[in-house]
Amino acid sequence: MFELTEDNAGQYLAGRGMTGAWRSRSLGGGVSNTVVLAVSGERRWVLKQALGRLRVEEEWLADRARIWRECESLRRLARVLPAGAVPAVVFEDRDEYIFAMEAGPEASVDWKTRLLAGEMDPAVADRVGFLLRRMMEATWHAPDWFDAFGDQTCFDQLRLDPYYRFTASRQSDLAEAFADRIHSCRREAHSLVHGDFSPKNLLVDGSGVMLIDCEVVHFGDPGFDAGFLLNHLLLKSHHRRGWAAGYRECAEAFWNQAWQGAPEDWRAWFLDTSLRHLGCLHLARVEGKSPAEYLDADARNRVRGFARELILWPARSVGDIWDRLGA
Numbered sequence: 136m137f138e139l140t141e142d143n144a145g146q147y148l149a150g151r152g153m154t155g156a157w158r159s160r161s162l163g164g165g166v167s168n169t170v171v172l173a174v175s176g177e178r179r180w181v182l183k184q185a186l187g188r189l190r191v192e193e194e195w196l197a198d199r200a201r202i203w204r205e206c207e208s209l210r211r212l213a214r215v216l217p218a219g220a221v222p223a224v225v226f227e228d229r230d231e232y233i234f235a236m237e238a239g240p241e242a243s244v245d246w247k248t249r250l251l252a253g254e255m256d257p258a259v260a261d262r263v264g265f266l267l268r269r270m271m272e273a274t275w276h277a278p279d280w281f282d283a284f285g286d287q288t289c290f291d292q293l294r295l296d297p298y299y300r301f302t303a304s305r306q307s308d309l310a311e312a313f314a315d316r317i318h319s320c321r322r323e324a325h326s327l328v329h330g331d332f333s334p335k336n337l338l339v340d341g342s343g344v345m346l347i348d349c350e351v352v353h354f355g356d357p358g359f360d361a362g363f364l365l366n367h368l369l370l371k372s373h374h375r376r377g378w379a380a381g382y383r384e385c386a387e388a389f390w391n392q393a394w395q396g397a398p399e400d401w402r403a404w405f406l407d408t409s410l411r412h413l414g415c416l417h418l419a420r421v422e423g424k425s426p427a428e429y430l431d432a433d434a435r436n437r438v439r440g441f442a443r444e445l446i447l448w449p450a451r452s453v454g455d456i457w458d459r460l461g462a
Contacts, residue, residue, distance in 0.1 A: 136231070137231045138169070138184075139169045139171060139182060139184040139231075139233060140161070140169070140171070141159045141160050141161040141171050142159070144157065144159035144171045144173045144182055145157030145158075145159055145173065145175075147182075147233075148173060148175075148182075151226075151228070153178075155175030155176060155178065156175055156176075157173050157174070157175045158173070158174045158175070159171050159172065159173045159174075160172050162181065167185070167186055167293060167350065168183055168184060168185055168186055168350070169183070169184045169186065170182070170183050170184075172238055173235075174238075179237065179238040179241070180225055180235045180236065180237060180238060181222070181235065181236050181237075181238045182233055182234075182235050183202065183205075183233065183234055183235075183236070184202075184231065184232055184233045185199040185200075185201055185202040185232045185350065186199070187199050198288060198289055198292065199232045200232070201289035201293075201350050201351070202232050202233075202234060202350065203227070203229070203234075204284065204289065204349075204350075204352060204353075205234075205348075205349045205350045205352060206224050206227055206234050207283065208284065208327070208349045208352040209221050209222060209223075209224050209236065209349060210224060211280075211283070212270070212327075212346075212349075215269065215270070215273035215274075216266060216269055216270065216273075216346070217266075217269075219343055219345060220266060220343075220344065220345060220346055221345065221346055221347070221349075222236040222237050222238070222239065222345065222347060223236060223237045224236050225237060239338040239340065239345045239347070240338070240340040240343070240345075242340050242341075243338040243339060243340035243343075243345065244338070244339055244340075245334065245335050245336070245337065245338055245339070246259060246263070246334035246335070246337040246338075246339050246344075247333070247334035247335040247337075247367070249334075249339060250334055250367075250368070250371055250382070250385075251371065251374075251375075251429065253375070253378055253381075255378065255381035255382060255384065255385050256385070257384045257385055257387075257388035258388070259339055259344065259385070260384075260385035260386070260388040260389040261388045261389070261391070261392050262342070262343075262344045262392075263337055263344055263364065263389055263392075264388065264389040264390065264391065264392025264393040265392045265393075266337075266344060266346055267329075267332065267357070267360055267361065267364070267389075267392075267393045267396060268392050268393050268394075268395050268396035269396065270326070270327055270329070270357075270396070271325075271326045271327075271357050271393075271396030271397060272396050273327075274326045274327040274354070275325060275326045275396075275397070275398065276325060276326070277326075280326075280327055280354055281324070281354045283354075284327060284352060284353050284354040285324070285353070285354045286353065287320065287321065287353045287354075287355060289350065289351050289353070290320070290328075290330050290351045290352075290353045290355065293330075293350070293351045294330055294331075294351055294359075295317050295320065297423055297424035297425060298415075298416065298419040298423045298424070298425070299313045299316055299317050299415060299419065299423075300313070300317070301419075301422075301423050301424050302415070302418055302419045302422045302423045305422050306418065306422065306443075309415075309418070309443070309446055309447075312411075312414070312415060312446045312447075313415055315411070316411060316412055316415045319356050319358070319408055319411075319412075320355045320356045320359060321355070322356075323355070323356040323358075323404075323408060324354050324355045324356065325355075325356065325357060325397075325401070326354070326355075326357045326396075327352065327353075327354055327357075328352065328353055328354065328355040328356065328357055328359055328360050329346065329349060329351075329352055329360050330349075330350075330351030330352055330353060330359065330360070330363075331348055331349075331350070331351055331363070332346075332360040332361075332363045332364045333363060333364065333367055334364070334367050334368075335348075336348040356408055356412075357396070357397070357405065358405060358407075358408030358409040358411070358412050359412050361390070361393050361394075361405070361409035361412070361413075362408075362409045362410065362411070362412030362413035362415075362416055363412070363416055364389060364393075365386055365389070365390070365409070365413050365453065365456075366413050366416040366417050366420065368382045368383075368385055368386045368389075369382070369386070369413070369417060369456060369457075369460075370417070370420060370427050370430065370438065372457070372460060372462060373430065373434045373437050373438050373441070374427075374429055374430055374431075374434050376462075379457065379460060379461075379462035380457075380462050382457075382462075383454075383457040383462050386453050386456075386457065387453055387454060390453045394406065406452070407449070410445075410449050410450045410451075410452075410453075410456075411446075411449055413445065413450075413456070414442060414445030414446040414449060414450075415442075415446060417438060417441065417442035417445055418438070418439065418442035418443065418446065420438070421435045421438045421439055421442070422439070441459075441460070444459070
């Protein structure tokens with residue numbers, strides 16, 4: 136099996152008839168993919184290859200065919216989200232589990248980097264919330280989206296198992312809460328779910344936001360996406376306690392947009408499921424297979440205690456979470 140690297144990306148493209156003076160550099164790809172930026176003239180493409188065994192200490196396997204669902208989701212989302220909100224697919228290589236997409240704007244920076252640098256702009260959070268809102272509105276109880284993305288196998292392999300089941304195995308007294316969240320993802324399948332709705336997967340450039348990395352996209356419980364994003368803002372509030380008020384502003388701006396994606400008679404449910412996912416995800420990022428790398432030992436201990444509280448006594452609102460934190 137061919138293994139994509141920054142060193143062989145240009146040769147790989149030339150072998151597919153795409154000649155040029157390609158300049159390539161690795162974009163990392165996290166634990167589950169190899170991702171390379173390749174540039175030649177006006178062409179700025181991102182090549183992505185799915186890994187079968189992820190780059191973590193614990194054994195973590197996943198179906199490489201997940202990458203084709205990602206391609207299909209990008210094509211479909213481009214039709215319902217604002218222009219430029221997702222990258223355009225350039226080509227697929229089914230033999231090597233590689234696809235190419237157009238790169239984000241050259242000046243764009245992922246939102247995670249901005250947040251960790253103290254750039255807490257509620258206007259960005261509002262735009263992020265609108266993307267989730269629009270995704271929910273466009274796919275809510277839509278049979279064609281369910282038919283295309285109803286299979287949750289990859290989501291289970293890359294999220295439910297390493298985040299929820301693995302964490303529950305270490306916190307047996309909370310196993311029932313984690314089991315409830317797993318069941319909710321299946322039982323409450325109402326709209327398309329990105330599954331990794333994280334600041335690192337949101338590229339910010341001026342007034343635009345681009346959503347990337349749809350490899351665990353599926354039709355399921357949209358509260359997972361909302362809880363996932365809120366959890367990242369909460370984790371950063373533990374990491375930089377002096378900036379917690381700014382992260383709170385972003386959380387509230389995000390939520391004020393996102394909750395409108397659910398039909399009016401579903402909004403109380405959407406709030407409840409989002410905050411319950413948040414509690415479990417909060418603990419999973421210190422006890423699961425993919426811990427938040429920027430948390431030091433003291434912050435991890437604070438998260439453990441705070442997460443248990445959120446699981447045992449779920450918050451009543453987004454503001455209530457940060458009230459408990461004292462922000």
